[in-house]
Amino acid sequence: MMRKLSYLALTAAIGCSAMAHADERTEQFIQSLTELGFPAPKANELVHIPPGIDKLEEAEIHPELKRVIRRGHDLFINTQQLRGKNVFNGMQCSSCHLGDGRMPFSAPTWPAAVTLPDFRGKNGHVNSLEERIAGCFSFSMNGKPPEYGSDDMLALTAYHRWMASGVPMYPKQPIYGRGYPAPERPKELSYARGKDAFEQNCAICHGADGSGLQRDGKTIFPATWGDLSNNWGAGIVRVFTAAGFIKNNMPLGQPNSLSDQEAWDIAYYISSQERPQDPRYTGDVADTLERYGPTFHRHSMYGQKRESDGHLLGDHANTGEKGFLKPDTLRPRTFE
């Protein structure tokens, strides 16, 4: 009954008569997700799960647009092709956004295409879809975004727009499975328990030293900390974001298999390791923390002493593989 209601809500939200097989596909997704312990959509939620890239050919759009969307998808799943140009660590977009950016509870990326431009607390101004993607390059990829308006940026935004096909702009309803919903924070987090749980559940792919696995310069399993991982400004350094990602998506293929305590302890442990400096670094970790604490770092371990050995996290000038601290695109907008 619950499920029927949500499909009605979905159909109403999208308001399209040709949604019959999309409904069926969505139903299959929801069934798999609920069997794996994810919540079913609430009656008021907007449920949208984009078609896979294999359905692009069927779309009634200009063939040249299809080519550009395909390019965007390719950049999304093989972002390493921009290594040394825009990406300076071992990450792909799809490392964090599973199912090529389509999966609920894995921070599906298509909502950015229908909710932006909008004000964003992280940088305190109105962001476009391009600027949002630029944020990922600057922080999660420890890099330098493709230029606004460039072919690569257009391709990425086209892929996002296509994923969001059928969803109205600025939807009023909450979006089902948006972000990485975190389980409730347990009373206490433990570094030692997190280390044990990481070694038992994560190290097989990510390595006990968090360096992941690379072969011939290609990332097989992404690094969870260190120079090949995201920098201190990436959303996932916030412990609740990491806990949500882990609980909902890890180990790969076994979502919701870790307890809430384990997911949080592992997140706390990973978040207590070093990684390249936050591009917003002012030259002083305490000063940087003071500036970006209220909007960001109050959720991370940046500028705090590590529980295990008292190491002051983020107190360094290491920028990883890149030879600069801050890409030019990270700048305020004031409209004054």
Added chain:
Amino acid sequence: MKHISIALAMAGLSVLSASVQGEMQGDAKRGAQAAALCIACHQADGGGKHIEGGESWPRLAGLNATYIANQLHDFKSGARSNASMEPFASMLNEQQIADVAAYYSQLPPTPGQGGEEVDEVLLQRGETIALHGDWSAYLVSCKSCHGPDNQGAGTVFPGIAGQHAGYIESQLQAWKGRTRNNDPQDLMGSVARRMSDEDVRAVAAWLANQPPAAKQQELSQ
């Protein structure tokens, strides 16, 4: 001396001895001798054999040495149960396991067999699962663990591209039916149990037709 050790190794006796701390170093040359036990099924070139409708024997050539050694240990201990392999694995001592694993890992990989007959639709399904997964059934892609070309990742995730269709199918079915469960953390089992029989056939057929290694690809060009 060499002749003596060959004779003893072939008799399955433990002459090349001793427990070493941690992972034992294998010697491929010695492994070639011990591999005399394996040839009947896995063939002289380590290519194994696809047997349509029967028990297919996997290609070992070019697989990761630690992976092979771990499987032999598991056959021996019963952690992986296989009536054909158990007696052979039990004949090998620790050093011989390391040696034979080193030997097969260094042989050039041979192409996979089987799956040539399946139709285009099934192959397409196999490719989708192997490279993209089917997230509507929460099937993660094979390549997300087995490496970008499904040619293996590290010591835990074996190369499956260019493995025989019959073998891949039988193993996935074994995981589905929980008769094989020696994968760490149930990583393969949890995915296999969400695959339909058709998914299993599709992915086995598609993978069998892929190059087992980059080197192999270059050689054939």
